[in-house]
Amino acid sequence: MENNLIQSNKLKCITIIICIVAISFTRCTTNDKIQNYRSDFSEQDFKIHELHLKDADSLSTGDLLFRRPKIIQVINDSILAIADTRNKNLVALLNHYSNKGKVLTIQGKGPTELSEVTTMLVRDSLLTLSGLNDGKILHVGINADSLSGESYTSYHVPFQPLRSLMINDSVCFALSQPFSGHRFSVYNVKDSTTNHFDSFPLDSVDLELKPDNVFIQADMGISPDSDYIVLANRSWPIIEIINIRENKINRLTGPAKIDGKVKRVDYGNSYTYSQTPGWDVWNGLTVGDKYIYVGYSGYRCEPNQKYDNPGISKIYSFSMTGEPEKIFVLDSPIETFTIDEKNGYIYVVRNNPDPSIFKYKL
Numbered sequence: 001m002e003n004n005l006i007q008s009n010k011l012k013c014i015t016i017i018i019c020i021v022a023i024s025f026t027r028c029t030t031n032d033k034i035q036n037y038r039s040d041f042s043e044q045d046f047k048i049h050e051l052h053l054k055d056a057d058s059l060s061t062g063d064l065l066f067r068r069p070k071i072i073q074v075i076n077d078s079i080l081a082i083a084d085t086r087n088k089n090l091v092a093l094l095n096h097y098s099n100k101g102k103v104l105t106i107q108g109k110g111p112t113e114l115s116e117v118t119t120m121l122v123r124d125s126l127l128t129l130s131g132l133n134d135g136k137i138l139h140v141g142i143n144a145d146s147l148s149g150e151s152y153t154s155y156h157v158p159f160q161p162l163r164s165l166m167i168n169d170s171v172c173f174a175l176s177q178p179f180s181g182h183r184f185s186v187y188n189v190k191d192s193t194t195n196h197f198d199s200f201p202l203d204s205v206d207l208e209l210k211p212d213n214v215f216i217q218a219d220m221g222i223s224p225d226s227d228y229i230v231l232a233n234r235s236w237p238i239i240e241i242i243n244i245r246e247n248k249i250n251r252l253t254g255p256a257k258i259d260g261k262v263k264r265v266d267y268g269n270s271y272t273y274s275q276t277p278g279w280d281v282w283n284g285l286t287v288g289d290k291y292i293y294v295g296y297s298g299y300r301c302e303p304n305q306k307y308d309n310p311g312i313s314k315i316y317s318f319s320m321t322g323e324p325e326k327i328f329v330l331d332s333p334i335e336t337f338t339i340d341e342k343n344g345y346i347y348v349v350r351n352n353p354d355p356s357i358f359k360y361k362l
Contacts, residue, residue: 039254064101221287232282
């Protein structure tokens with residue numbers, strides 16, 4: 001009976017909503033003001049695997065010109081989708097065996113265009129792209145032979161999500177904008193209803209003020225079977241694993257014990273928050289069939305220090321239940337990455353000194 005209910009789009013939407021509501025009941029209610037400093041895991045809990053750049057394969061980008069690739073996804077064992085946040089050619093497809101590439105979508109307002117890309121996911125040769133300012137989600141059916149999109153479907157949500165993804169063909173899950181007063185939003189395309197949820201992993205117990213999700217910006221991914229949504233926080237050492245089927249959330253903290261202090265800064269009728277020192281903890285996320293992979297920066301920026309994050313230095317992997325698995329230690333920092341679990345590869349992007357793509361064997 002339960003499996004039949006989950007297959008229903010409408011009831012699956014309800015399941016997601018119940019799951020998110022359940023978050024509020026899993027928050028720790030302790031008065032310990034350094035609650036967020038605890039670590040649920042350390043490096044000693046993982047198997048360590050070193051990845052050396054000299055052992056990686058350097059991939060040619062063919063005729064494609066990149067300024068700063070920020071997101072990369074595996075279409076199949078030979079084709080990658082690459083999003084460039086500083087290029088009018090927003091997303092391109094690259095066949096790294098034939099060294100051929102083709103632009104898939106450009107920056108614009110047309111039916112096959114986006115203003116920018118913040119989230120990019122691949123499932124069953126369907127590439128999902130979402131932006132920030134226009135609330136638009138674009139589904140693109142990929143023709144691998146011609147390196148092109150053979151079908152484009154647009155969805156529009158009635159708010160501006162920080163990041164968003166489609167759970168199925170009717171339900172959108174979104175991470176809300178900073179200062180919106182919300183944490184998550186769930187939008188049902190079929191009946192045009194929206195539900196907002198305001199549960200934060202850090203609250204006044206931790207920060208002595210409500211963070212209003214300005215420090216809750218996170219990378220977001222979904223498992224291929226749509227059973228798990230994962231969020232990896234950028235400013236705090238928090239990973240959240242939402243189990244949609246079981247209506248549960250597993251919130252992990254670690255491995256850094258950050259010392260950032262947060263204060264509110266008022267500007268006339270508006271305000272913001274500052275974190276001192278600033279931190280970049282998790283950066284980049286891939287959710288596979290078996291494991292969750294999260295990029296770790298661990299960069300700490302002192303007050304009045306120029307922000308110069310060297311990039312991702314490690315990739316942590318966890319089971320779907322949050323158990324530590326492996327740490328892939330890189331001898332050369334990277335900008336972003338993605339995992340091809342089926343064929344056993346890690347693809348990484350380096351933007352220093354020039355944009356380049358490498359492939360490591362897992």
